[in-house]
Amino acid sequence: MTDTIYSGYLRTPHYYETDQMGIVHHSNYIRWFEEARVQLLDFLNCSYKEIEDAGIIIPVLDVSCQYKGMIRFGDEIRIDIAIHSYTGTRLTFGYTIYPVDGDTILTTGTSSHCFLSAETQRLIRLKKTHPQIHQIFEDYYAQTKLK
Amino acid sequence: MTDTIYSGYLRTPHYYETDQMGIVHHSNYIRWFEEARVQLLDFLNCSYKEIEDAGIIIPVLDVSCQYKGMIRFGDEIRIDIAIHSYTGTRLTFGYTIYPVDGDTILTTGTSSHCFLSAETQRLIRLKKTHPQIHQIFEDYYAQTKLK
Amino acid sequence: MTDTIYSGYLRTPHYYETDQMGIVHHSNYIRWFEEARVQLLDFLNCSYKEIEDAGIIIPVLDVSCQYKGMIRFGDEIRIDIAIHSYTGTRLTFGYTIYPVDGDTILTTGTSSHCFLSAETQRLIRLKKTHPQIHQIFEDYYAQTKLK
Amino acid sequence: MTDTIYSGYLRTPHYYETDQMGIVHHSNYIRWFEEARVQLLDFLNCSYKEIEDAGIIIPVLDVSCQYKGMIRFGDEIRIDIAIHSYTGTRLTFGYTIYPVDGDTILTTGTSSHCFLSAETQRLIRLKKTHPQIHQIFEDYYAQTKLK
Numbered sequence: 001m002t003d004t005i006y007s008g009y010l011r012t013p014h015y016y017e018t019d020q021m022g023i024v025h026h027s028n029y030i031r032w033f034e035e036a037r038v039q040l041l042d043f044l045n046c047s048y049k050e051i052e053d054a055g056i057i058i059p060v061l062d063v064s065c066q067y068k069g070m071i072r073f074g075d076e077i078r079i080d081i082a083i084h085s086y087t088g089t090r091l092t093f094g095y096t097i098y099p100v101d102g103d104t105i106l107t108t109g110t111s112s113h114c115f116l117s118a119e120t121q122r123l124i125r126l127k128k129t130h131p132q133i134h135q136i137f138e139d140y141y142a143q144t145k146l147k
Numbered sequence: 148m149t150d151t152i153y154s155g156y157l158r159t160p161h162y163y164e165t166d167q168m169g170i171v172h173h174s175n176y177i178r179w180f181e182e183a184r185v186q187l188l189d190f191l192n193c194s195y196k197e198i199e200d201a202g203i204i205i206p207v208l209d210v211s212c213q214y215k216g217m218i219r220f221g222d223e224i225r226i227d228i229a230i231h232s233y234t235g236t237r238l239t240f241g242y243t244i245y246p247v248d249g250d251t252i253l254t255t256g257t258s259s260h261c262f263l264s265a266e267t268q269r270l271i272r273l274k275k276t277h278p279q280i281h282q283i284f285e286d287y288y289a290q291t292k293l294k
Numbered sequence: 295m296t297d298t299i300y301s302g303y304l305r306t307p308h309y310y311e312t313d314q315m316g317i318v319h320h321s322n323y324i325r326w327f328e329e330a331r332v333q334l335l336d337f338l339n340c341s342y343k344e345i346e347d348a349g350i351i352i353p354v355l356d357v358s359c360q361y362k363g364m365i366r367f368g369d370e371i372r373i374d375i376a377i378h379s380y381t382g383t384r385l386t387f388g389y390t391i392y393p394v395d396g397d398t399i400l401t402t403g404t405s406s407h408c409f410l411s412a413e414t415q416r417l418i419r420l421k422k423t424h425p426q427i428h429q430i431f432e433d434y435y436a437q438t439k440l441k
Numbered sequence: 442m443t444d445t446i447y448s449g450y451l452r453t454p455h456y457y458e459t460d461q462m463g464i465v466h467h468s469n470y471i472r473w474f475e476e477a478r479v480q481l482l483d484f485l486n487c488s489y490k491e492i493e494d495a496g497i498i499i500p501v502l503d504v505s506c507q508y509k510g511m512i513r514f515g516d517e518i519r520i521d522i523a524i525h526s527y528t529g530t531r532l533t534f535g536y537t538i539y540p541v542d543g544d545t546i547l548t549t550g551t552s553s554h555c556f557l558s559a560e561t562q563r564l565i566r567l568k569k570t571h572p573q574i575h576q577i578f579e580d581y582y583a584q585t586k587l588k
Contacts, residue, residue, distance in 0.1 A: 014472065014475065014476055014479070015313060015314070015319075015475055015479060015489065016313060016319045016321055016472050016475055018313050018314035019309060019310060019312050019313065019314070020309070020312035020313070020314065020316045020317075020367060021204055021206070021314075022314045023314075025309075025310045026177065026207040026210060027174055027175075027177040027178045027181070027310055028174075030173065030174040030177055030210075031174045031455065031457050034174070034455065034456055034457055035455055038455070038456060047515075048456060048514070049514060049515035057168055059168070059170075059214070059217075060173040060214055061213070061214055062211065062212060062213040062214060063173060063177075063210075063211065063212050064209065064210065064211040064212075065209060065210050065211075066208070066209040067206070067207055067208055067209060070206075073314060073489075073490060074488075074490040161325065161328065161329055161332070162328055162332060162342065162460060162461070162466075163325050163328055163460060163466045163468055165460050165461035166456060166457060166459050166460065166461070167456070167459035167460070167461065167463045167464075167514060169461045170461075172456075172457045174457055178308065178310050181308065181309055181310055182308055185308070185309060194368075195309065195367070196367060196368040220342070220343060220461060221341075221343035315498055315500070317500075320471065320501040320504060321468055321469075321471040321472045321475070322468075324467065324468040324471055324504075325468045328468070351462055353462070353464075353508070353511075354467040354508055355507070355508055356505065356506060356507040356508060357467060357471075357504075357505065357506050358503065358504065358505040358506075359503060359504050359505075360502070360503040361500070361501055361502055361503060364500075
């Protein structure tokens with residue numbers, strides 16, 4: 001188990017992500033959350049691609065996002081990501097967006113996921129089928145719970 | 148006050164909305180919810196464009212989405228939209244997605260909004276500043292509460 | 295061979311398609327072209343889904359788009375679509391965007407496609423493998439050439 | 442005039458940029474081109490944001506994209522960007538996408554732009570109104586012509 005906590009996903013909004021209100025369109029945050037968890041899994045040596053190549057798909061069961069401050073083109077942000085809960089069959093991430101060099105919370109959000117066999121399209125219990133991936137989620141959950 | 152309830156927003160997924168899992172990417176539902184409320188406001192004779200032209204902006208405070216069934220390219224869906232709550236300063240929509248000709252719930256979701264003056268960027272109370280728009284929300288809230 | 299020409303794809307821009315210039319972001323037109331050709335193929339009784347279900351994939355070889363007038367949220371547009379060329383292995387569509395009730399050209403564009411076997415990922419000649427689909431493209435090409 | 446040539450925009454495709462063909466949807470390349478030119482302008486100390494803050498808007502006049510190889514989730518790519526022509530009122534960028542560590546051309550593309558006054562919405566000649574920005578484009582044009 002590594003002691004290193006993932007230091008957050010850095011992002012600058014793209015021009016095409018703005019809308020005519022002059023801010024980032026709210027739907028894009030859901031996409032940023034996905035970018036953040038993809039980078040987290042890379043960091044944990046358990047990439048999305050490897051997971052999919054291992055025959056596991058990770059559908060999204062639900063998402064939520066709370067917009068507290070507007071984010072604009074030209075801003076630089078950091079997305080922190082924690083595991084809020086992990087039951088072996090269900091995984092919930094929590095996201096917090098900050099200015100890259102500040103601690104004002106701009107946005108919070110969550111996403112919940114399950115694990116399906118790509119072959120059977122049925123739920124799998126990672127602990128049984130993929131204990132190594134299971135352990136990675138267990139460890140990161142333990143780490144982020146302590147924060 | 149009209150007796151007619153909005154009959155729902157019909158949509159077919161676009162090819163570019165699918166992802167490599169072969170389903171509509173979850174972020175697009177947040178965009179569909181926006182499409183549905185834009186069409187609802189048109190239906191209620193109170194279009195987004197007219198609202199913006201009247202100097203009101205309607206930021207999104209939060210969204211949520213619960214994915215119960217997968218939606219694929221080639222499917223036809225209907226998005227029902229209700230007002231879950233309306234306080235005069237805050238408006239919450241509820242969305243339910245069905246197959247166009249069925250009653251299986253594929254997705255549920257919500258979005259909450261406030262009203263800002265485009266000029267001052269400050270919160271406005273529609274009842275005071277725009278009573279006609281206020282009444283439209285009150286009426287639709289009353290209608291959809293009864294359903 | 296039907297005498298009916300496809301009358302064009304009607305579309306209103308979505309709010310999330312605007313950018314902070316207050317116009318529809320230029321990348322979305324490429325997506326609209328796809329929507330138009332998907333609807334055209336439906337109209338020609340040869341839907342994208344049926345084509346994919348028949349084991350054919352239709353990659354995009356190139357696209358181009360020329361922006362002549364700005365399109366904004368609240369506008370209503372019509373996309374006309376013609377087959378510029380069809381060789382049996384390569385298909386080029388031409389797109390023209392107009393205001394829904396006008397004849398000012400707002401945008402022009404093209405997209406070229408080939409046909410691959412989903413199984414072998416190799417080029418196929420529709421005339422040989424799928425003569426019925428081949429004939430549909432031949433006919434629409436002949437029709438739109440005359441316009 | 443700096444001797445340093447911009448070394449290219451590095452990018453990994455996002456999951457939400459894939460489609461059900463299992464590749465990056467073709468429309469996203471147009472967005473990547475924008476990301477690349479935004480980063481190039483940052484590199485040239487003449488950011489999009491500063492340009493917009495100076496009252497200049499840079500509409501897109503046309504785009505083109507030629508897809509030569511498929512790009513998938515998990516790939517790492519580099520987008521080289523050159524100025525193909527610059528007339529003082531019109532600027533054309535050329536883009537070439539490579540694997541991050543290879544020289545196989547995956548994609549080529551172009552985008553042309555003019556310069557408008559945000560205030561008057563009329564064309565401006567940068568040489569006259571903003572000679573410093575004009576010089577930056579002249580210099581980068583000269584550099585990339587020599588490559």
